[in-house]
Amino acid sequence: MKEDIKAVDYSRVLTESPSMPDKPVKPLVRKWQVFPGRNRFYCGGRIMMARQTGVFFFTVCLIVGTCTLFFVFDCQYLTTEISPAIPAVAALLFLFVISSLFRTSFSDPGVIPRATQDEAADTEKQIEVPNGSSSPTYRPPPRTKEIVIHGQTVKLKYCFTCKIFRPPRASHCSLCNNCVERFDHHCPWVGNCVGKRNYRYFYLFILSLALLCVFIFACVITHLVLLSRKSTFIDAVRASPASVVEGVICFFSVWSILGLAGFHTYLTTSNQTTNEDIKGSFSTKRGQDVSNPYNTGSLLANCCSVVCGPDFPSLIDRRGICTDDSQINQRGHYGTVKGAQPKGIVSTAPAPAVSSEQKATQSVAANTYGPKSSVHSTNGSYRGMMRESSYQNAGPHVNPEVWRQHSQVVKALDFRAKAMNLRNIEEGSSHANLQVHPTYK
Numbered sequence: 001m002k003e004d005i006k007a008v009d010y011s012r013v014l015t016e017s018p019s020m021p022d023k024p025v026k027p028l029v030r031k032w033q034v035f036p037g038r039n040r041f042y043c044g045g046r047i048m049m050a051r052q053t054g055v056f057f058f059t060v061c062l063i064v065g066t067c068t069l070f071f072v073f074d075c076q077y078l079t080t081e082i083s084p085a086i087p088a089v090a091a092l093l094f095l096f097v098i099s100s101l102f103r104t105s106f107s108d109p110g111v112i113p114r115a116t117q118d119e120a121a122d123t124e125k126q127i128e129v130p131n132g133s134s135s136p137t138y139r140p141p142p143r144t145k146e147i148v149i150h151g152q153t154v155k156l157k158y159c160f161t162c163k164i165f166r167p168p169r170a171s172h173c174s175l176c177n178n179c180v181e182r183f184d185h186h187c188p189w190v191g192n193c194v195g196k197r198n199y200r201y202f203y204l205f206i207l208s209l210a211l212l213c214v215f216i217f218a219c220v221i222t223h224l225v226l227l228s229r230k231s232t233f234i235d236a237v238r239a240s241p242a243s244v245v246e247g248v249i250c251f252f253s254v255w256s257i258l259g260l261a262g263f264h265t266y267l268t269t270s271n272q273t274t275n276e277d278i279k280g281s282f283s284t285k286r287g288q289d290v291s292n293p294y295n296t297g298s299l300l301a302n303c304c305s306v307v308c309g310p311d312f313p314s315l316i317d318r319r320g321i322c323t324d325d326s327q328i329n330q331r332g333h334y335g336t337v338k339g340a341q342p343k344g345i346v347s348t349a350p351a352p353a354v355s356s357e358q359k360a361t362q363s364v365a366a367n368t369y370g371p372k373s374s375v376h377s378t379n380g381s382y383r384g385m386m387r388e389s390s391y392q393n394a395g396p397h398v399n400p401e402v403w404r405q406h407s408q409v410v411k412a413l414d415f416r417a418k419a420m421n422l423r424n425i426e427e428g429s430s431h432a433n434l435q436v437h438p439t440y441k
Helices: 002-007 054-073 075-081 085-105 117-124 199-230 233-239 241-270 274-279 299-307 325-329 356-369 400-427
Strands: 039-042 047-050 144-149 152-159 171-173 178-180 185-187 192-194 374-376 382-385
Touching: 047 192, 054 075, 054 085, 054 199, 054 241, 075 085, 075 199, 085 192, 085 199, 199 233, 199 241, 199 299, 233 241, 241 274, 241 299
Parallel strands: none
Antiparallel strands: 039 047, 144 152, 171 178, 185 192, 374 382
16 A cells, blocks of 8 residues: 555645736826926925025025124124123024024915816816817906805906916916915015915014014124224224124115015005005905905904914825826826917827727718818918817717718818919919818819
């Protein structure tokens, strides 16, 4: 029995499946990497700024440089002669100014997400493009919606770039190419837009910067005066030239900063934005008083709502992962009305799936109308604009009567162009450059 068992050949059984070649893993694409606006992102999307940041770095260097000169050349003398609280107060003001500046510059000001392709297509069904408009740069008149806020009628304007009806107090920033909620203005000094999410930090920044300028200017004058007691003022300037530099910078900066702080204090107490104040949104129009629906009637309540209100979350998920391939391949592309699309913008939308019946119909249309199907006049204008995309989704549902009428129109236009071309040739005109469709030559 044992000999029979030994005689049996045993074959090795594979318990593991054969190794398959690993599929290439697609790299993770964050949403900030395909963000359609003109912004710059740092630290993996945590920092969001405008594209033009040169003035911002100049602001930082000016503040840091002036304060460095003050701490090195003035604080030691003033601590000994007056009080050790002077450098402590200056340090607190400096830290508050820098933190407010960075919080304003590095945060999302309140960007409103753009409409998706489905949302844009659904919204644009309500926008009519007149049949007579043949210019590719034609844009329909702006559409508006009206809502009532505290008894006051407010119009919501349609944004042709973001494909949305902007919320109240929102506006489109042309520099960043974004719609910003409660848009105040675009500030190059902070390198970002100022809106709903960072206005309080901007207001605190200019207030603290005004106090810092006044404080440093007063300390510099005090330092020079104390030095001039032992000698002349010229000798004091020679002994501390850095104080003169600080005094000149603070003197020419404090007036504009104080004026800006006063202006934004007025806006805060009246619960307005710079954009609304410049446009006169709540001023007298056509003999009627337009009241501010956002004004609570109390200066303190307005200040508390602006400065001490809740911290609103960001509406754009900058660090989120793009799970849809269309978001990766179609950066900044949204559904648009073809006739309202600006000239020079090329759609990057992927071609839809076409069935065999649709391909057959498209081939008939291509053979009938040619690649462009347009008749050019002598002055370069279009007499008949028959876009190749008019029948790109043509299928069995196309009405034969409409198809026949369309072919007759094209045929009539081509024969008319051919007749005009022959007439120009007979008259010896140099403008005989009309293009006639090859089907009807």
